[in-house]
Amino acid sequence: MSRALNIDTDNPEAEAKPRRFTVDGQSFATARAEPGLHVTATPIGNLGDITLRALHTLAGVDVILCEDTRVTRKLTQRYGIATPLAPYHEHNAAKVRPGILQRLGEGAAIALVSDAGTPLVSDPGYKLVQEARDKGLRVHAVPGASAVLAGLTISGLPSDSFLFAGFLPAKAGERKRRLAELKDVPATLVLFESPQRVLSTLTDVAEAMGGRKVAVTRELTKLHEEVIAGTAEEIATALSGRDSVRGEITLLIAPPASDMQTMVSDAALDAELAAALRTMSASRAAAHVAEALRLPRKRVYARALTLRGGGDEGRRQD
Structure with missing residues:
Protein backbone atom coordinates (compact mmCIF):
# COMPACT_ATOMS: atom_id res chain seq x y z
CA MET A 1 0.00 0.00 0.00
CA SER A 2 2.78 2.45 0.89
CA ARG A 3 4.45 1.78 -2.44
CA ALA A 4 1.20 2.47 -4.30
CA LEU A 5 0.81 5.77 -2.48
CA ASN A 6 4.52 6.60 -2.72
CA ILE A 7 4.75 7.54 0.97
CA ASP A 8 8.34 7.46 2.20
CA THR A 9 7.97 8.57 5.82
CA ASP A 10 10.37 5.84 6.94
CA ASN A 11 13.09 7.03 4.58
CA PRO A 12 15.44 9.64 6.17
CA GLU A 13 16.53 10.86 2.73
CA ALA A 14 12.91 11.51 1.74
CA GLU A 15 12.36 13.27 5.07
CA ALA A 16 15.25 15.65 4.37
CA LYS A 17 14.35 16.25 0.72
CA PRO A 18 13.53 19.92 0.07
CA ARG A 19 9.84 20.64 -0.38
CA ARG A 20 9.07 23.63 -2.54
CA PHE A 21 6.38 25.49 -4.44
CA THR A 22 6.51 28.33 -6.92
CA VAL A 23 4.40 31.46 -7.22
CA ASP A 24 4.87 33.83 -10.17
CA GLY A 25 8.32 32.42 -10.86
CA GLN A 26 9.53 32.75 -7.28
CA SER A 27 10.37 29.54 -5.44
CA PHE A 28 9.53 28.99 -1.77
CA ALA A 29 10.71 26.25 0.60
CA THR A 30 8.40 24.69 3.17
CA ALA A 31 8.75 22.16 5.95
CA ARG A 32 7.19 18.74 6.02
CA ALA A 33 3.56 19.01 7.01
CA GLU A 34 2.39 17.77 10.39
CA PRO A 35 1.37 14.11 10.47
CA GLY A 36 -2.31 13.51 9.80
CA LEU A 37 -4.95 13.92 7.13
CA HIS A 38 -5.07 17.44 5.68
CA VAL A 39 -8.49 18.13 4.12
CA THR A 40 -7.43 20.77 1.62
CA ALA A 41 -9.63 23.04 -0.49
CA THR A 42 -8.50 23.78 -4.04
CA PRO A 43 -9.75 26.36 -6.58
CA ILE A 44 -13.17 25.83 -8.18
CA GLY A 45 -12.01 27.36 -11.45
CA ASN A 46 -9.47 30.14 -11.26
CA LEU A 47 -6.17 28.55 -10.15
CA GLY A 48 -5.19 31.87 -8.59
CA ASP A 49 -7.71 31.21 -5.81
CA ILE A 50 -5.44 28.70 -4.06
CA THR A 51 -4.52 29.81 -0.53
CA LEU A 52 -0.94 30.25 0.65
CA ARG A 53 -1.55 27.72 3.40
CA ALA A 54 -2.82 25.19 0.87
CA LEU A 55 0.38 25.57 -1.17
CA HIS A 56 2.51 24.94 1.93
CA THR A 57 0.35 21.93 2.74
CA LEU A 58 0.39 20.37 -0.73
CA ALA A 59 4.14 20.82 -1.00
CA GLY A 60 4.72 19.59 2.54
CA VAL A 61 2.70 16.38 2.68
CA ASP A 62 3.97 12.96 1.66
CA VAL A 63 1.22 12.31 -0.87
CA ILE A 64 -1.89 14.01 -2.24
CA LEU A 65 -5.06 11.94 -2.56
CA CYS A 66 -7.24 13.23 -5.40
CA GLU A 67 -10.35 12.32 -7.36
CA ASP A 68 -8.58 12.59 -10.71
CA THR A 69 -4.80 12.87 -10.80
CA ARG A 70 -4.97 14.57 -14.21
CA VAL A 71 -7.04 17.41 -12.78
CA THR A 72 -4.92 17.89 -9.66
CA ARG A 73 -1.70 17.68 -11.69
CA LYS A 74 -2.68 20.89 -13.49
CA LEU A 75 -2.70 22.63 -10.11
CA THR A 76 0.55 21.11 -8.83
CA GLN A 77 2.35 21.85 -12.11
CA ARG A 78 1.12 25.45 -12.02
CA TYR A 79 2.77 25.91 -8.62
CA GLY A 80 5.82 23.69 -9.09
CA ILE A 81 4.76 21.13 -6.48
CA ALA A 82 6.45 17.73 -6.84
CA THR A 83 4.44 15.82 -4.20
CA PRO A 84 3.27 12.43 -5.52
CA LEU A 85 -0.41 12.10 -6.44
CA ALA A 86 -2.59 9.07 -5.78
CA PRO A 87 -6.22 8.44 -6.77
CA TYR A 88 -8.92 8.31 -4.12
CA HIS A 89 -12.44 8.27 -5.54
CA GLU A 90 -15.77 6.46 -5.26
CA HIS A 91 -14.57 3.48 -7.33
CA ASN A 92 -11.45 2.64 -5.28
CA ALA A 93 -12.15 4.24 -1.88
CA ALA A 94 -13.25 1.08 -0.07
CA LYS A 95 -10.21 -0.83 -1.31
CA VAL A 96 -7.48 1.71 -0.58
CA ARG A 97 -8.89 3.34 2.56
CA PRO A 98 -7.50 0.73 5.01
CA GLY A 99 -3.98 1.26 3.67
CA ILE A 100 -4.33 5.05 3.92
CA LEU A 101 -5.45 4.76 7.53
CA GLN A 102 -2.52 2.46 8.27
CA ARG A 103 -0.04 4.96 6.87
CA LEU A 104 -1.68 7.79 8.81
CA GLY A 105 -1.27 5.70 11.95
CA GLU A 106 2.43 5.32 11.14
CA GLY A 107 2.90 9.09 11.02
CA ALA A 108 2.31 9.97 7.37
CA ALA A 109 1.18 13.44 6.32
CA ILE A 110 -1.48 13.06 3.63
CA ALA A 111 -3.55 15.70 1.83
CA LEU A 112 -7.05 14.99 0.58
CA VAL A 113 -8.32 17.17 -2.28
CA SER A 114 -11.25 17.08 -4.66
CA ASP A 115 -11.22 18.06 -8.32
CA GLY A 144 -10.57 27.70 0.83
CA ALA A 145 -12.79 27.93 -2.23
CA SER A 146 -16.36 26.61 -2.19
CA ALA A 147 -18.88 26.75 -5.02
CA VAL A 148 -21.67 26.73 -2.43
CA LEU A 149 -20.54 29.95 -0.76
CA ALA A 150 -19.31 31.58 -3.97
CA GLY A 151 -22.70 31.08 -5.62
CA LEU A 152 -24.57 32.23 -2.52
CA THR A 153 -22.61 35.46 -2.18
CA ILE A 154 -23.30 36.68 -5.71
CA SER A 155 -26.83 35.30 -6.18
CA GLY A 156 -28.66 38.22 -4.58
CA LEU A 157 -30.66 35.77 -2.44
CA PRO A 158 -30.77 35.74 1.38
CA SER A 159 -27.51 34.39 2.80
CA ASP A 160 -28.14 34.41 6.55
CA SER A 161 -29.82 31.00 6.42
CA PHE A 162 -29.25 28.43 3.69
CA LEU A 163 -29.38 24.69 3.06
CA PHE A 164 -26.97 22.89 0.76
CA ALA A 165 -28.85 19.94 -0.73
CA GLY A 166 -26.18 18.57 -3.08
CA PHE A 167 -27.23 17.12 -6.43
CA LEU A 168 -30.88 16.46 -7.15
CA PRO A 169 -31.77 12.96 -8.42
CA ALA A 170 -31.27 12.44 -12.15
CA LYS A 171 -34.62 10.70 -12.63
CA ALA A 172 -37.56 13.06 -13.07
CA GLY A 173 -39.89 11.35 -10.60
CA GLU A 174 -37.33 11.19 -7.83
CA ARG A 175 -36.27 14.78 -8.53
CA LYS A 176 -39.84 16.04 -8.18
CA ARG A 177 -40.27 14.16 -4.92
CA ARG A 178 -37.06 15.68 -3.56
CA LEU A 179 -38.15 19.19 -4.53
CA ALA A 180 -41.48 18.60 -2.79
CA GLU A 181 -39.52 17.72 0.37
CA LEU A 182 -37.42 20.87 0.11
CA LYS A 183 -40.03 23.44 -0.90
CA ASP A 184 -41.03 24.42 2.66
CA VAL A 185 -37.49 24.72 4.05
CA PRO A 186 -37.24 28.27 5.52
CA ALA A 187 -33.87 29.03 3.93
CA THR A 188 -32.21 29.64 0.59
CA LEU A 189 -31.64 26.30 -1.15
CA VAL A 190 -28.26 25.67 -2.76
CA LEU A 191 -27.95 22.82 -5.26
CA PHE A 192 -25.45 21.51 -7.75
CA GLU A 193 -26.75 20.65 -11.21
CA SER A 194 -25.29 19.45 -14.49
CA PRO A 195 -25.69 21.59 -17.62
CA GLN A 196 -27.42 18.64 -19.32
CA ARG A 197 -30.22 18.56 -16.73
CA VAL A 198 -30.55 22.19 -15.69
CA LEU A 199 -33.50 22.96 -18.01
CA SER A 200 -35.46 19.95 -16.77
CA THR A 201 -34.65 20.86 -13.18
CA LEU A 202 -35.78 24.46 -13.65
CA THR A 203 -39.06 23.22 -15.10
CA ASP A 204 -39.57 21.03 -12.05
CA VAL A 205 -38.63 23.89 -9.70
CA ALA A 206 -41.22 26.14 -11.37
CA GLU A 207 -43.85 23.43 -10.94
CA ALA A 208 -42.96 22.71 -7.30
CA MET A 209 -42.16 26.20 -6.04
CA GLY A 210 -44.02 28.62 -8.30
CA GLY A 211 -42.61 32.06 -8.94
CA ARG A 212 -39.86 32.17 -6.34
CA LYS A 213 -36.67 34.01 -7.14
CA VAL A 214 -34.00 31.70 -8.51
CA ALA A 215 -30.38 32.21 -9.51
CA VAL A 216 -28.30 30.03 -11.80
CA THR A 217 -24.60 30.70 -11.21
CA ARG A 218 -22.39 29.24 -13.89
CA GLU A 219 -18.61 28.90 -14.37
CA LEU A 220 -17.88 30.49 -10.99
CA THR A 221 -14.47 32.25 -10.78
CA LYS A 222 -13.76 31.45 -14.45
CA LEU A 223 -13.51 33.74 -17.44
CA HIS A 224 -17.17 33.33 -18.40
CA GLU A 225 -18.66 33.53 -14.90
CA GLU A 226 -22.37 34.26 -15.11
CA VAL A 227 -25.36 34.83 -12.84
CA ILE A 228 -28.83 34.47 -14.35
CA ALA A 229 -31.59 35.63 -12.00
CA GLY A 230 -35.37 35.51 -12.21
CA THR A 231 -38.07 32.92 -11.73
CA ALA A 232 -37.29 29.33 -12.67
CA GLU A 233 -39.60 29.66 -15.68
CA GLU A 234 -37.90 32.86 -16.87
CA ILE A 235 -34.43 31.37 -16.56
CA ALA A 236 -35.48 28.17 -18.34
CA THR A 237 -36.84 30.25 -21.22
CA ALA A 238 -33.62 32.25 -21.43
CA LEU A 239 -31.39 29.18 -21.39
CA SER A 240 -33.53 27.25 -23.89
CA GLY A 241 -32.72 29.91 -26.47
CA ARG A 242 -29.00 29.09 -26.32
CA ASP A 243 -27.28 26.54 -28.51
CA SER A 244 -26.01 24.80 -25.37
CA VAL A 245 -25.47 25.31 -21.66
CA ARG A 246 -21.96 24.61 -20.45
CA GLY A 247 -19.93 24.68 -17.28
CA GLU A 248 -20.38 23.85 -13.63
CA ILE A 249 -23.69 25.11 -12.25
CA THR A 250 -24.74 26.10 -8.75
CA LEU A 251 -28.51 26.58 -8.55
CA LEU A 252 -30.01 28.73 -5.78
CA ILE A 253 -33.69 29.01 -4.83
CA ALA A 254 -35.14 31.67 -2.53
CA PRO A 255 -37.03 30.66 0.64
CA PRO A 256 -40.83 30.55 0.68
CA ALA A 257 -42.35 34.04 0.59
CA SER A 258 -43.50 34.02 4.21
CA ASP A 259 -40.01 33.11 5.37
CA MET A 260 -38.46 35.81 3.20
CA GLN A 261 -40.54 38.30 5.16
CA THR A 262 -39.83 37.00 8.65
CA MET A 263 -36.10 36.54 8.08
CA VAL A 264 -35.66 40.33 8.34
CA SER A 265 -35.98 41.49 11.94
CA ASP A 266 -37.66 44.73 12.97
CA ALA A 267 -34.30 46.03 14.16
CA ALA A 268 -32.69 45.36 10.78
CA LEU A 269 -35.64 46.95 8.99
CA ASP A 270 -35.50 50.03 11.22
CA ALA A 271 -31.78 50.45 10.57
CA GLU A 272 -32.27 50.35 6.81
CA LEU A 273 -35.22 52.75 6.98
CA ALA A 274 -33.43 55.19 9.27
CA ALA A 275 -30.62 55.49 6.75
CA ALA A 276 -33.00 55.93 3.82
CA LEU A 277 -35.19 58.49 5.63
CA ARG A 278 -32.23 60.83 5.97
CA THR A 279 -32.48 61.64 2.28
CA MET A 280 -35.87 60.36 1.13
CA SER A 281 -39.55 60.80 1.84
CA ALA A 282 -41.31 58.00 3.71
CA SER A 283 -42.87 56.65 0.53
CA ARG A 284 -39.60 56.70 -1.42
CA ALA A 285 -37.68 55.20 1.51
CA ALA A 286 -40.27 52.45 1.87
CA ALA A 287 -40.10 51.58 -1.81
CA HIS A 288 -36.29 51.56 -1.75
CA VAL A 289 -35.99 49.39 1.38
CA ALA A 290 -38.82 47.04 0.38
CA GLU A 291 -37.02 46.27 -2.87
CA ALA A 292 -33.62 45.91 -1.20
CA LEU A 293 -34.87 43.55 1.52
CA ARG A 294 -37.55 41.84 -0.59
CA LEU A 295 -40.31 42.76 1.84
CA PRO A 296 -43.93 43.79 1.24
CA ARG A 297 -44.03 47.54 0.65
CA LYS A 298 -47.10 47.87 2.91
CA ARG A 299 -45.18 46.57 5.92
CA VAL A 300 -42.17 48.76 5.20
CA TYR A 301 -44.24 51.90 4.56
CA ALA A 302 -46.15 51.48 7.84
CA ARG A 303 -42.86 51.18 9.68
CA ALA A 304 -41.46 54.22 7.86
CA LEU A 305 -44.46 56.32 8.95
CA THR A 306 -43.92 55.21 12.53
CA LEU A 307 -40.27 56.21 12.43
CA ARG A 308 -41.12 59.50 10.73
CA GLY A 309 -43.60 60.28 13.47
CA GLY A 310 -46.96 59.12 12.21
CA GLY A 311 -47.14 60.87 8.87
CA ASP A 312 -45.36 61.85 5.73
CA GLU A 313 -45.22 65.53 6.62
CA GLY A 314 -42.03 67.43 6.16
CA ARG A 315 -40.85 64.97 3.53
CA ARG A 316 -37.49 65.70 2.00
CA GLN A 317 -37.23 66.47 -1.66
CA ASP A 318 -35.44 63.80 -3.74
Whole structure:
Protein backbone atom coordinates (compact mmCIF):
# COMPACT_ATOMS: atom_id res chain seq x y z
CA MET A 1 0.00 0.00 0.00
CA SER A 2 2.78 2.45 0.89
CA ARG A 3 4.45 1.78 -2.44
CA ALA A 4 1.20 2.47 -4.30
CA LEU A 5 0.81 5.77 -2.48
CA ASN A 6 4.52 6.60 -2.72
CA ILE A 7 4.75 7.54 0.97
CA ASP A 8 8.34 7.46 2.20
CA THR A 9 7.97 8.57 5.82
CA ASP A 10 10.37 5.84 6.94
CA ASN A 11 13.09 7.03 4.58
CA PRO A 12 15.44 9.64 6.17
CA GLU A 13 16.53 10.86 2.73
CA ALA A 14 12.91 11.51 1.74
CA GLU A 15 12.36 13.27 5.07
CA ALA A 16 15.25 15.65 4.37
CA LYS A 17 14.35 16.25 0.72
CA PRO A 18 13.53 19.92 0.07
CA ARG A 19 9.84 20.64 -0.38
CA ARG A 20 9.07 23.63 -2.54
CA PHE A 21 6.38 25.49 -4.44
CA THR A 22 6.51 28.33 -6.92
CA VAL A 23 4.40 31.46 -7.22
CA ASP A 24 4.87 33.83 -10.17
CA GLY A 25 8.32 32.42 -10.86
CA GLN A 26 9.53 32.75 -7.28
CA SER A 27 10.37 29.54 -5.44
CA PHE A 28 9.53 28.99 -1.77
CA ALA A 29 10.71 26.25 0.60
CA THR A 30 8.40 24.69 3.17
CA ALA A 31 8.75 22.16 5.95
CA ARG A 32 7.19 18.74 6.02
CA ALA A 33 3.56 19.01 7.01
CA GLU A 34 2.39 17.77 10.39
CA PRO A 35 1.37 14.11 10.47
CA GLY A 36 -2.31 13.51 9.80
CA LEU A 37 -4.95 13.92 7.13
CA HIS A 38 -5.07 17.44 5.68
CA VAL A 39 -8.49 18.13 4.12
CA THR A 40 -7.43 20.77 1.62
CA ALA A 41 -9.63 23.04 -0.49
CA THR A 42 -8.50 23.78 -4.04
CA PRO A 43 -9.75 26.36 -6.58
CA ILE A 44 -13.17 25.83 -8.18
CA GLY A 45 -12.01 27.36 -11.45
CA ASN A 46 -9.47 30.14 -11.26
CA LEU A 47 -6.17 28.55 -10.15
CA GLY A 48 -5.19 31.87 -8.59
CA ASP A 49 -7.71 31.21 -5.81
CA ILE A 50 -5.44 28.70 -4.06
CA THR A 51 -4.52 29.81 -0.53
CA LEU A 52 -0.94 30.25 0.65
CA ARG A 53 -1.55 27.72 3.40
CA ALA A 54 -2.82 25.19 0.87
CA LEU A 55 0.38 25.57 -1.17
CA HIS A 56 2.51 24.94 1.93
CA THR A 57 0.35 21.93 2.74
CA LEU A 58 0.39 20.37 -0.73
CA ALA A 59 4.14 20.82 -1.00
CA GLY A 60 4.72 19.59 2.54
CA VAL A 61 2.70 16.38 2.68
CA ASP A 62 3.97 12.96 1.66
CA VAL A 63 1.22 12.31 -0.87
CA ILE A 64 -1.89 14.01 -2.24
CA LEU A 65 -5.06 11.94 -2.56
CA CYS A 66 -7.24 13.23 -5.40
CA GLU A 67 -10.35 12.32 -7.36
CA ASP A 68 -8.58 12.59 -10.71
CA THR A 69 -4.80 12.87 -10.80
CA ARG A 70 -4.97 14.57 -14.21
CA VAL A 71 -7.04 17.41 -12.78
CA THR A 72 -4.92 17.89 -9.66
CA ARG A 73 -1.70 17.68 -11.69
CA LYS A 74 -2.68 20.89 -13.49
CA LEU A 75 -2.70 22.63 -10.11
CA THR A 76 0.55 21.11 -8.83
CA GLN A 77 2.35 21.85 -12.11
CA ARG A 78 1.12 25.45 -12.02
CA TYR A 79 2.77 25.91 -8.62
CA GLY A 80 5.82 23.69 -9.09
CA ILE A 81 4.76 21.13 -6.48
CA ALA A 82 6.45 17.73 -6.84
CA THR A 83 4.44 15.82 -4.20
CA PRO A 84 3.27 12.43 -5.52
CA LEU A 85 -0.41 12.10 -6.44
CA ALA A 86 -2.59 9.07 -5.78
CA PRO A 87 -6.22 8.44 -6.77
CA TYR A 88 -8.92 8.31 -4.12
CA HIS A 89 -12.44 8.27 -5.54
CA GLU A 90 -15.77 6.46 -5.26
CA HIS A 91 -14.57 3.48 -7.33
CA ASN A 92 -11.45 2.64 -5.28
CA ALA A 93 -12.15 4.24 -1.88
CA ALA A 94 -13.25 1.08 -0.07
CA LYS A 95 -10.21 -0.83 -1.31
CA VAL A 96 -7.48 1.71 -0.58
CA ARG A 97 -8.89 3.34 2.56
CA PRO A 98 -7.50 0.73 5.01
CA GLY A 99 -3.98 1.26 3.67
CA ILE A 100 -4.33 5.05 3.92
CA LEU A 101 -5.45 4.76 7.53
CA GLN A 102 -2.52 2.46 8.27
CA ARG A 103 -0.04 4.96 6.87
CA LEU A 104 -1.68 7.79 8.81
CA GLY A 105 -1.27 5.70 11.95
CA GLU A 106 2.43 5.32 11.14
CA GLY A 107 2.90 9.09 11.02
CA ALA A 108 2.31 9.97 7.37
CA ALA A 109 1.18 13.44 6.32
CA ILE A 110 -1.48 13.06 3.63
CA ALA A 111 -3.55 15.70 1.83
CA LEU A 112 -7.05 14.99 0.58
CA VAL A 113 -8.32 17.17 -2.28
CA SER A 114 -11.25 17.08 -4.66
CA ASP A 115 -11.22 18.06 -8.32
CA ALA A 116 -12.47 21.50 -7.31
CA GLY A 117 -13.43 23.25 -4.10
CA THR A 118 -13.66 21.81 -0.60
CA PRO A 119 -13.39 18.02 -0.17
CA LEU A 120 -16.27 16.00 1.31
CA VAL A 121 -18.87 18.10 -0.55
CA SER A 122 -20.32 15.54 -2.97
CA ASP A 123 -17.26 13.26 -2.91
CA PRO A 124 -16.21 10.10 -0.97
CA GLY A 125 -13.92 11.84 1.55
CA TYR A 126 -16.50 11.66 4.34
CA LYS A 127 -15.84 8.01 5.19
CA LEU A 128 -12.08 8.54 5.27
CA VAL A 129 -12.39 11.48 7.66
CA GLN A 130 -14.92 9.61 9.80
CA GLU A 131 -12.72 6.52 10.14
CA ALA A 132 -9.60 8.60 10.76
CA ARG A 133 -11.32 10.41 13.61
CA ASP A 134 -12.73 7.14 14.97
CA LYS A 135 -9.15 5.86 15.17
CA GLY A 136 -7.95 8.98 16.96
CA LEU A 137 -5.88 10.20 14.00
CA ARG A 138 -5.27 13.89 13.39
CA VAL A 139 -7.48 15.57 10.79
CA HIS A 140 -6.52 19.11 9.74
CA ALA A 141 -8.82 21.59 7.97
CA VAL A 142 -7.19 23.66 5.22
CA PRO A 143 -10.16 25.76 4.04
CA GLY A 144 -10.57 27.70 0.83
CA ALA A 145 -12.79 27.93 -2.23
CA SER A 146 -16.36 26.61 -2.19
CA ALA A 147 -18.88 26.75 -5.02
CA VAL A 148 -21.67 26.73 -2.43
CA LEU A 149 -20.54 29.95 -0.76
CA ALA A 150 -19.31 31.58 -3.97
CA GLY A 151 -22.70 31.08 -5.62
CA LEU A 152 -24.57 32.23 -2.52
CA THR A 153 -22.61 35.46 -2.18
CA ILE A 154 -23.30 36.68 -5.71
CA SER A 155 -26.83 35.30 -6.18
CA GLY A 156 -28.66 38.22 -4.58
CA LEU A 157 -30.66 35.77 -2.44
CA PRO A 158 -30.77 35.74 1.38
CA SER A 159 -27.51 34.39 2.80
CA ASP A 160 -28.14 34.41 6.55
CA SER A 161 -29.82 31.00 6.42
CA PHE A 162 -29.25 28.43 3.69
CA LEU A 163 -29.38 24.69 3.06
CA PHE A 164 -26.97 22.89 0.76
CA ALA A 165 -28.85 19.94 -0.73
CA GLY A 166 -26.18 18.57 -3.08
CA PHE A 167 -27.23 17.12 -6.43
CA LEU A 168 -30.88 16.46 -7.15
CA PRO A 169 -31.77 12.96 -8.42
CA ALA A 170 -31.27 12.44 -12.15
CA LYS A 171 -34.62 10.70 -12.63
CA ALA A 172 -37.56 13.06 -13.07
CA GLY A 173 -39.89 11.35 -10.60
CA GLU A 174 -37.33 11.19 -7.83
CA ARG A 175 -36.27 14.78 -8.53
CA LYS A 176 -39.84 16.04 -8.18
CA ARG A 177 -40.27 14.16 -4.92
CA ARG A 178 -37.06 15.68 -3.56
CA LEU A 179 -38.15 19.19 -4.53
CA ALA A 180 -41.48 18.60 -2.79
CA GLU A 181 -39.52 17.72 0.37
CA LEU A 182 -37.42 20.87 0.11
CA LYS A 183 -40.03 23.44 -0.90
CA ASP A 184 -41.03 24.42 2.66
CA VAL A 185 -37.49 24.72 4.05
CA PRO A 186 -37.24 28.27 5.52
CA ALA A 187 -33.87 29.03 3.93
CA THR A 188 -32.21 29.64 0.59
CA LEU A 189 -31.64 26.30 -1.15
CA VAL A 190 -28.26 25.67 -2.76
CA LEU A 191 -27.95 22.82 -5.26
CA PHE A 192 -25.45 21.51 -7.75
CA GLU A 193 -26.75 20.65 -11.21
CA SER A 194 -25.29 19.45 -14.49
CA PRO A 195 -25.69 21.59 -17.62
CA GLN A 196 -27.42 18.64 -19.32
CA ARG A 197 -30.22 18.56 -16.73
CA VAL A 198 -30.55 22.19 -15.69
CA LEU A 199 -33.50 22.96 -18.01
CA SER A 200 -35.46 19.95 -16.77
CA THR A 201 -34.65 20.86 -13.18
CA LEU A 202 -35.78 24.46 -13.65
CA THR A 203 -39.06 23.22 -15.10
CA ASP A 204 -39.57 21.03 -12.05
CA VAL A 205 -38.63 23.89 -9.70
CA ALA A 206 -41.22 26.14 -11.37
CA GLU A 207 -43.85 23.43 -10.94
CA ALA A 208 -42.96 22.71 -7.30
CA MET A 209 -42.16 26.20 -6.04
CA GLY A 210 -44.02 28.62 -8.30
CA GLY A 211 -42.61 32.06 -8.94
CA ARG A 212 -39.86 32.17 -6.34
CA LYS A 213 -36.67 34.01 -7.14
CA VAL A 214 -34.00 31.70 -8.51
CA ALA A 215 -30.38 32.21 -9.51
CA VAL A 216 -28.30 30.03 -11.80
CA THR A 217 -24.60 30.70 -11.21
CA ARG A 218 -22.39 29.24 -13.89
CA GLU A 219 -18.61 28.90 -14.37
CA LEU A 220 -17.88 30.49 -10.99
CA THR A 221 -14.47 32.25 -10.78
CA LYS A 222 -13.76 31.45 -14.45
CA LEU A 223 -13.51 33.74 -17.44
CA HIS A 224 -17.17 33.33 -18.40
CA GLU A 225 -18.66 33.53 -14.90
CA GLU A 226 -22.37 34.26 -15.11
CA VAL A 227 -25.36 34.83 -12.84
CA ILE A 228 -28.83 34.47 -14.35
CA ALA A 229 -31.59 35.63 -12.00
CA GLY A 230 -35.37 35.51 -12.21
CA THR A 231 -38.07 32.92 -11.73
CA ALA A 232 -37.29 29.33 -12.67
CA GLU A 233 -39.60 29.66 -15.68
CA GLU A 234 -37.90 32.86 -16.87
CA ILE A 235 -34.43 31.37 -16.56
CA ALA A 236 -35.48 28.17 -18.34
CA THR A 237 -36.84 30.25 -21.22
CA ALA A 238 -33.62 32.25 -21.43
CA LEU A 239 -31.39 29.18 -21.39
CA SER A 240 -33.53 27.25 -23.89
CA GLY A 241 -32.72 29.91 -26.47
CA ARG A 242 -29.00 29.09 -26.32
CA ASP A 243 -27.28 26.54 -28.51
CA SER A 244 -26.01 24.80 -25.37
CA VAL A 245 -25.47 25.31 -21.66
CA ARG A 246 -21.96 24.61 -20.45
CA GLY A 247 -19.93 24.68 -17.28
CA GLU A 248 -20.38 23.85 -13.63
CA ILE A 249 -23.69 25.11 -12.25
CA THR A 250 -24.74 26.10 -8.75
CA LEU A 251 -28.51 26.58 -8.55
CA LEU A 252 -30.01 28.73 -5.78
CA ILE A 253 -33.69 29.01 -4.83
CA ALA A 254 -35.14 31.67 -2.53
CA PRO A 255 -37.03 30.66 0.64
CA PRO A 256 -40.83 30.55 0.68
CA ALA A 257 -42.35 34.04 0.59
CA SER A 258 -43.50 34.02 4.21
CA ASP A 259 -40.01 33.11 5.37
CA MET A 260 -38.46 35.81 3.20
CA GLN A 261 -40.54 38.30 5.16
CA THR A 262 -39.83 37.00 8.65
CA MET A 263 -36.10 36.54 8.08
CA VAL A 264 -35.66 40.33 8.34
CA SER A 265 -35.98 41.49 11.94
CA ASP A 266 -37.66 44.73 12.97
CA ALA A 267 -34.30 46.03 14.16
CA ALA A 268 -32.69 45.36 10.78
CA LEU A 269 -35.64 46.95 8.99
CA ASP A 270 -35.50 50.03 11.22
CA ALA A 271 -31.78 50.45 10.57
CA GLU A 272 -32.27 50.35 6.81
CA LEU A 273 -35.22 52.75 6.98
CA ALA A 274 -33.43 55.19 9.27
CA ALA A 275 -30.62 55.49 6.75
CA ALA A 276 -33.00 55.93 3.82
CA LEU A 277 -35.19 58.49 5.63
CA ARG A 278 -32.23 60.83 5.97
CA THR A 279 -32.48 61.64 2.28
CA MET A 280 -35.87 60.36 1.13
CA SER A 281 -39.55 60.80 1.84
CA ALA A 282 -41.31 58.00 3.71
CA SER A 283 -42.87 56.65 0.53
CA ARG A 284 -39.60 56.70 -1.42
CA ALA A 285 -37.68 55.20 1.51
CA ALA A 286 -40.27 52.45 1.87
CA ALA A 287 -40.10 51.58 -1.81
CA HIS A 288 -36.29 51.56 -1.75
CA VAL A 289 -35.99 49.39 1.38
CA ALA A 290 -38.82 47.04 0.38
CA GLU A 291 -37.02 46.27 -2.87
CA ALA A 292 -33.62 45.91 -1.20
CA LEU A 293 -34.87 43.55 1.52
CA ARG A 294 -37.55 41.84 -0.59
CA LEU A 295 -40.31 42.76 1.84
CA PRO A 296 -43.93 43.79 1.24
CA ARG A 297 -44.03 47.54 0.65
CA LYS A 298 -47.10 47.87 2.91
CA ARG A 299 -45.18 46.57 5.92
CA VAL A 300 -42.17 48.76 5.20
CA TYR A 301 -44.24 51.90 4.56
CA ALA A 302 -46.15 51.48 7.84
CA ARG A 303 -42.86 51.18 9.68
CA ALA A 304 -41.46 54.22 7.86
CA LEU A 305 -44.46 56.32 8.95
CA THR A 306 -43.92 55.21 12.53
CA LEU A 307 -40.27 56.21 12.43
CA ARG A 308 -41.12 59.50 10.73
CA GLY A 309 -43.60 60.28 13.47
CA GLY A 310 -46.96 59.12 12.21
CA GLY A 311 -47.14 60.87 8.87
CA ASP A 312 -45.36 61.85 5.73
CA GLU A 313 -45.22 65.53 6.62
CA GLY A 314 -42.03 67.43 6.16
CA ARG A 315 -40.85 64.97 3.53
CA ARG A 316 -37.49 65.70 2.00
CA GLN A 317 -37.23 66.47 -1.66
CA ASP A 318 -35.44 63.80 -3.74
